[in-house]
Amino acid sequence: MWPRGFPLEYFSQHNHTDANFRLCEVQKRAAVQQGLVDMDPDVDAIFRLLHANPTKVSSEHFNRHAPPIILGQKTYSPWNSQNTLFHRNAFFTMFLPTTVSFRTTDIWRSYFSQKLLHLIDEYVAFYPVNAVQIRNAHNYLKDFEDEQYNSF
Template sequence: AKKIYDADDRGEVIDGDLGKHFDVELIGEDARQEPILQYSHENPNRTVVNPYIHFGQRSVWPRGLPLENVGEIDHEEYYTEVFGGKQFIQQGVSNGLPDVDSVYYFTRKTTLEPLDIRFDEHSPKVALPQGIMVPLNSFNTLYHSSAFWGLMLPVSVSSMASDVIRGYWGQRLLWELGGYVAVYPPTVHRYDRVEAYPFSDEKDLHVNVGRLIKFLLAW
């Protein structure tokens, strides 16, 4: 295998074409050899970002974002650029039911109607520089072979925490290889089955994820 698409059973690929937004090929004739927008690291105190803001939803946050960062909703003043080709982990945004945590689900969802959130499909993909991380999940993520080692899931935490924890340490090790993570416009529509999100299963995230990020950045 040269690439693995990590997804769950709630998602349906938009237009049935992963290549519409993801960079399925990084080398060769079919690769998009182009610069990619990149978050600025001018502020050394910024260590994690909410990518949903870039795609037009400032009031939504992803599972795995430290709750102390939820209130950071300013738009980017400017971006830098990085040359494409080493975005070995590619995180797609999901329409419908995006990857949100139980705090969002129980506090922002006011009816029994399924969540149906839409992101800006015209927003360009955006890369993460060394020193800034982003929550990753196992619902809509493309791994290239250079990052296959990052697919291993920790087994000492719940399933609602393991993919996010995997994603954070994977990003940190990716920097050692000269690679980086990029986040892409909506590639799937995930359906909200109106099932309860167990807060207890996410406890490892809400209690420890901020400390994990600080540890990885200091490593």
């Protein structure tokens, strides 16, 4: 599973073997915090086209007790507008680009925002599940087309 906006050309190279992970007892509060969503998270249209069963409701579940992941400087990951908290010091990053499709505007914002946050020594974090979503019906092929039209 991968988030909406993850560059597909890097998918096969993404194996975590070159990553540097550490569990921190003390951590700085992240300026932008995105919580995972159980049941039907906002994932890439390709994932849905390959794995979704259109006759049944998605039932993805994540570990509610996993520690948060705080991205370090020069580390980028797409995040979306759903279940995302912006602290006051990150309000200036809430702008949404208007020249791209609805399916990509928040993803582009995530990359721009991360660069801006790094410049002021702030961070983005992903938190364990804190919401459940039962999504309305989607045309997965249309979602895919919208994502491709405005890809990086």
